[in-house]
Structures are given as structure tokens and as C-alpha cells.
Amino acid sequence: MNNLFLGIDCGTQGTKALVLDSDTGQVLGIGSAPHTLTQGEHGRREQDTEQWLNALALATGQALAQANIDGQHIRGISVSGQQHGLVLLNAQGQVLRPAKLWCDTQSTPENNQLLDWLGGESGCLERLGLVIAPGYTVSKLLWTRDHHPQIFAQIAHILLPHDYLNHWLTGRCCSEYGDASGTGYFNVKTRQWDLGILRHIDPGGRLERALPELIESHQPVGTLRPEVARLLGLNPQAVVASGGGDNMLGAIGTGNIEPGIITMSLGSSGTVYAFDQQPPTHPDASVAGFCSSTGGWLPLICTLNLTTTTSAVRELLSLSLNDFNTLAGQAPIGAEGVSMLPFLNGERVPALPDATGSIQGLTLTTMTPANICRAALEGTTYGLRYGLDLLRANGVQSQTIRLVGGGSKSPLWRQLVADIMNTPVICTEQSEAAALGAAIQAAWCVSAGKQTLADLCQRCVRLDPTSESRPIAENVQAYEQLYLRYRQQVAALSE
Ligand SMILES: Nc1ncnc2c1ncn2[C@@H]1O[C@H](COP(=O)(O)OP(=O)(O)O)[C@@H](O)[C@H]1O
Numbered sequence: 091m092n093n094l095f096l097g098i099d100c101g102t103q104g105t106k107a108l109v110l111d112s113d114t115g116q117v118l119g120i121g122s123a124p125h126t127l128t129q130g131e132h133g134r135r136e137q138d139t140e141q142w143l144n145a146l147a148l149a150t151g152q153a154l155a156q157a158n159i160d161g162q163h164i165r166g167i168s169v170s171g172q173q174h175g176l177v178l179l180n181a182q183g184q185v186l187r188p189a190k191l192w193c194d195t196q197s198t199p200e201n202n203q204l205l206d207w208l209g210g211e212s213g214c215l216e217r218l219g220l221v222i223a224p225g226y227t228v229s230k231l232l233w234t235r236d237h238h239p240q241i242f243a244q245i246a247h248i249l250l251p252h253d254y255l256n257h258w259l260t261g262r263c264c265s266e267y268g269d270a271s272g273t274g275y276f277n278v279k280t281r282q283w284d285l286g287i288l289r290h291i292d293p294g295g296r297l298e299r300a301l302p303e304l305i306e307s308h309q310p311v312g313t314l315r316p317e318v319a320r321l322l323g324l325n326p327q328a329v330v331a332s333g334g335g336d337n338m339l340g341a342i343g344t345g346n347i348e349p350g351i352i353t354m355s356l357g358s359s360g361t362v363y364a365f366d367q368q369p370p371t372h373p374d375a376s377v378a379g380f381c382s383s384t385g386g387w388l389p390l391i392c393t394l395n396l397t398t399t400t401s402a403v404r405e406l407l408s409l410s411l412n413d414f415n416t417l418a419g420q421a422p423i424g425a426e427g428v429s430m431l432p433f434l435n436g437e438r439v440p441a442l443p444d445a446t447g448s449i450q451g452l453t454l455t456t457m458t459p460a461n462i463c464r465a466a467l468e469g470t471t472y473g474l475r476y477g478l479d480l481l482r483a484n485g486v487q488s489q490t491i492r493l494v495g496g497g498s499k500s501p502l503w504r505q506l507v508a509d510i511m512n513t514p515v516i517c518t519e520q521s522e523a524a525a526l527g528a529a530i531q532a533a534w535c536v537s538a539g540k541q542t543l544a545d546l547c548q549r550c551v552r553l554d555p556t557s558e559s560r561p562i563a564e565n566v567q568a569y570e571q572l573y574l575r576y577r578q579q580v581a582a583l584s585e
């Protein structure tokens with residue numbers, strides 16, 4: 091029997107699981123199960139953690155069935171998770187409230203308070219190596235203290251989404267450097283928790299005591315709890331690797347473990363990132379200098395409005411995914427003057443946490459579903475161009491973009507990205523890059539130094555030449571003008 095590994099990605103819209111044969115590099119089976127999102131006033135975006143467990147079990151069962159593999163043969167498991175979410179446990183290990191997610195902007199005022207205390211953007215950058223943004227975990231802790239003091243008083247463990255799933259799998263609380271980078275109480279330069287910030291929020295020391303132990307990406311968390319192994323039909327001896335943030339494991343799943351490669355993810359969030367051997371030295375405040383899960387750094391920009399926005403438009407117009415893509419493809423570039431600022435969720439990059447979305451340029455003849463669908467695709471993609479410009483201004487270079495995430499399955503969107511970024515785009519064979527990265531990490535962990543990550547990536551990450559999209563000169567020119575207008579609109583919102 092070959093070496094088989096299970097990679098799991100707990101994303102915003104669903105959990106994905108895949109079975110990887112690390113000897114051949116082949117993905118043998120995949121599964122997925124959806125999540126629901128609780129959306130409320132003032133930017134509240136939360137998820138019930140119970141559904142993550144159910145979705146993990148469902149997706150795992152599907153992946154094993156598709157691979158036609160007995161779960162007893164799985165040697166290792168690794169979990170990737172949406173970053174920044176806050177899961178609070180009491181001393182009995184029970185979840186105290188729904189998880190506040192990466193896209194929750196309800197604690198923006200608390201983020202501003204903490205940023206002031208840290209000495210503004212420059213003080214924060216100096217201290218932590220990055221600038222905390224709305225959505226990062228730290229402001230959620232201050233928000234919990236001030237809005238739910240009774241819950242705050244019971245906190246015994248502070249976990250990120252993937253840490254929580256690891257705890258459920260193994261019974262152990264720990265965290266890995268890459269995902270820890272997005273908490274806002276972690277120093278990305280020294281790779282240590284910043285206890286002073288937690289003491290500022292809670293001088294009594296409860297938060298400090300609730301911190302998980304830090305481990306490295308190649309280290310194991312443990313083995314499966316017997317009851318979880320039985321539930322999932324897996325071998326209780328299977329090793330659970332550290333797992334990590336979805337972007338860090340997406341980097342592994344796209345082979346982005348050395349300088350010169352850019353990964354762009356069209357998931358619920360839009361992200362663009364590139365590996366670096368050094369932490370960014372003078373980054374723009376919007377560039378997050380997270381640690382990678384491969385011993386380096388992963389300067390990253392993240393937009394809060396990507397497929398969440400296109401899905402919202404689809405639902406508004408009662409369109410299937412296929413119909414949405416077909417209609418968007420029928421509209422011309424620039425959607426006959428209809429444009430969308432997609433900030434339904436506020437926005438992180440550009441930094442407009444309080445912004446709202448809007449559609450401009452509608453007339454009796456241009457207000458068509460096709461133009462509105464196209465404007466949603468274009469508007470969300472301009473946000474990624476804005477982010478890519480920031481990364482490039484910080485020295486990131488690449489000739490090609492590796493495109494992943496749900497939206498990368500659309501040929502129309504791939505061409506749009508190539509034209510708007512004026513850069514060739516190629517997909518990896520496996521669009522679930524974070525789940526693949528997780529499975530590769532599990533193989534790396536179990537091999538205990540016998541296999542290098544580079545060798546594993548070489549064997550398991552495959553580019554799909556049929557997906558390649560090259561920029562088309564006249565489209566690039568048209569989009570430059572349209573993007574300029576987007577920047578002017580964003581500048582007006584920032585005033
Ligand atoms: N063929 C497609 N064309 C356009 N969008 C797609 C396509 N397939 C999936 N998507 C979008 O991708 C989203 C899911 O992306 P995914 O990367 O799985 O998100 P997450 O990891 O945040 O849960 C879906 O909600 C859908 O909007």
C-alpha cells in the first residue's frame with residue numbers, strides 16, 4: 091500500500107477534503123460539504139463551530155469513498171483553516187460562543203483602539219512586524235471583553251479555526267507559526283506570542299494562560315482520539331500534522347515555497363501572496379507580512395469581497411453558477427459602463443472597513459443581468475489588482491500567477507485576471523490548493539525529515555497547461571482605463 095494522506099480545508103463557504111498518494115503525487119479522491127454564515131448588523135460574520143465538525147466528517151467520507159480507500163490506510167492528516175477566526179473554549183473544552191470570522195468587521199472600533207495603543211501603524215509595524223487590520227483575532231478578544239464579559243470570564247483556551255479542529259481531532263491545544271501570524275498578538279519577526287498586548291486587554295492574565303503552545307509546520311500535533319477515529323473511519327494511529335492557515339497551506343499546495351512565484355486565490359476572500367526569505371522590511375500597512383508555514387514569510391494582501399460578492403449577486407438574480415458565468419461572458423469588457431464597488435463586507439484592501447457596496451452607470455438600456463454579473467466579476471478583481479500593485483511596490487516579482495480557489499474554475503474569470511493584472515495566469519491541476527497543501531504537509535510530517543518539502547511539492551503540485559490564460563493587449567488597455575476609474579472611486583471613498 092502506498093503512502094496515503096488526508097488533507098482538509100475548512101474554508102468559509104465549506105470544508106473540502108482530499109486523499110493524496112504521496113508516492114505518485116496523485117489525488118485519489120475529493121469531497122466537500124457546505125457551511126452557512128451568520129450575518130448580522132455592524133459587520134457581524136460568525137459561524138457555528140459544530141457545523142465544521144459535521145462538514146469535516148462528511149467531506150472526509152466522500153473523499154475516502156471516491157478514492158475507494160479504507161480509512162485505516164491513511165497515515166497522516168492535516169487541517170488547513172480560514173485565518174483569524176476566534177474560537178473560545180471553557181476549561182471543559184466546550185465552545186463558548188459562535189466563532190467570529192476573518193471577515194467579521196464588528197470589532198473595527200476595537201481594532202482602532204488597539205492600533206492607537208500600539209502607536210499607530212508605524213508603532214504596530216515596529217512591534218509586531220505587521221499592522222493589525224479589522225478581522226484579525228486580537229480585536230475580537232477586546233470586543234468579547236467589552237460586549238460579553240460573562241463569556242470572557244470563562245475563557246480557558248483561545249484557538250484559531252484550524253487549531254480548534256486539531257483540538258477536536260487530538261485533544262491537544264497548539265498553534266503553528268503561519269496561522270498564529272494573523273492573530274495580532276504574535277510577533278512575525280521573532281515568531282513568539284506578544285504577551286504585552288494580551289496583558290493590556292486582560293491584566294489578570296486569563297488570556298495569556300489561554301494561549302496554545304506554538305509548534306512548527308513539520309511537527310505533529312498528535313494522533314487521533316479513539317472516538318474521533320471511529321467516527322471518521324480512520325486509523326487511530328494516523329498522525330495529525332500541525333496544519334495551518336489556508337493561505338500558508340495554499341502556498342504549499344501551489345509550490346509557492348521559494349521566491350518568484352505568486353499565488354492568487356479566488357475563494358470567499360481574494361488573496362495574493364508570495365514567499366520571501368525575509369520579513370517585508372518597509373511594507374505598506376495593507377501588506378500582511380505573515381510567516382509562511384515553510385520557515386520563511388508570505389507577504390499577503392486579502393480582500394474581503396470576492397466570491398461572497400459574486401454569490402450574493404447570483405442569489406439576488408436567482409442564477410445558477412453556470413448562468414452567472416454565461417451572462418457575465420455575454421457582457422462586453424466594462425459592462426457597457428456599469429461598474430460595481432463590491433464592498434458588501436466593508437473592505438480590508440483597499441483599507442475601507444466601513445465602506446458599503448454600490449453599482450454605478452445604470453441606465454434603462456444598461457441595467458441588464460449580464461452587465462451586473464460582469465461588473466461584479468470586474469469590481470472584485472480590481473481589488474486584487476490593487477493588492478498586487480502593493481505587493482509589487484514591495485518588491486514581489488513574478489512572470490506568472492498561479493490561480494486557485496473556487497473562482498479559478500471559471501475560464502472567463504481566469505482571462506479577466508490575466509487581462510486586469512496584465513500577467514499570464516495558470517491553474518494548478520488541483521484547485522483545492524489549501525487541502526492539497528495540507529495533505530503534502532502531512533506527508534512531510536510523517537516522513538520525519540526523510541522527504542523534503544521541495545521534493546514533495548515537485549511530485550504532488552502539477553500545473554494544468556490547458557488552464558493557461560495570457561493577457562490580450564487590447565483588453566489590457568481597456569482595463570487599465572477602467573482600473574484607473576476604480577482607483578479614483580476608492581480614493582473618493584477614503585476622503
Ligand atoms: N466554475 C465556477 N465559476 C465561478 N465561481 C465558482 C466556480 N466554482 C466555484 N465558484 C465559486 O467559488 C466559491 C467557493 O470557493 P472556495 O475557494 O471553495 O471558498 P472557501 O475556501 O472560502 O470556502 C463558490 O461559492 C463559488 O462562488
Ligand SMILES: O=C(CO)[C@@H](O)[C@H](O)COP(=O)(O)O
Nearest residue numbers: 102172173192357358359392
Ligand atoms: O483573512 C484571510 C487572509 O488574511 C482570508 O484569506 C481567510 O483565511 C479566509 O479564507 P477563504 O475562506 O477565502 O479561503
